[in-house]
Amino acid sequence: MPTRPPIHRNPWEKAPQERARAYERERGSSASRGYGYDWRQFRERILAERPLCQDCEQQGRLTAASEVHHIAKPRARPDLRLDPQNVASLCVSCHSRRTGRGE
Template identity: 45%
Template sequence: MSRLTTLKPRLGTQGGRVAVMQPGSWRTDKQTAAQRGYDHKWRKARERHLADHPLCIYCQRQGLVTAANVVDHIVPHRGDMSLFWDQSNWQSLCGPCHSSAKQREEQAGLV
């Protein structure tokens, strides 16, 4: 009979950091994505934006052609619905760019 071995964890840590919602954040009183504005109306607007702007702009800056799947708010709206719906504040990004480069920019205070 063979012994089962324990698999190593597949998930890594981000430098030991854990994402914690800060007290007073605009998100603390809105539990669901729909309550934060990401509802049916947003999904339809997102589809239209991605149809009109199908490529990741961060990848394009590096000479790459990558399909976008995220509509990102250039300036974080932080619950400001007029900024949320301002289409001039939207950009198309691929998932990896949204999760890495854009997050680094926000944490560094560049946006």
């Protein structure tokens, strides 16, 4: 009497080593997007140095910034990922307006 039901292999399922490679690729791309530990540290520093939303400030409003926006995308310019000149402190609504425009 078998203790386990027979395993029916799905022929379309990827082999485990292939899945592991896909996972590594995914990890690699998430690191290359630039949101690891060093980014979190950098982001905190930027928000401490520039606590106001830049876009709101330009329109004469004083709004607390809670997001740090990349001007040149880390994917395009990984060298500028942690460059204070390449980021803007923004509030949530200004940030979503910018990302909505594809910035």
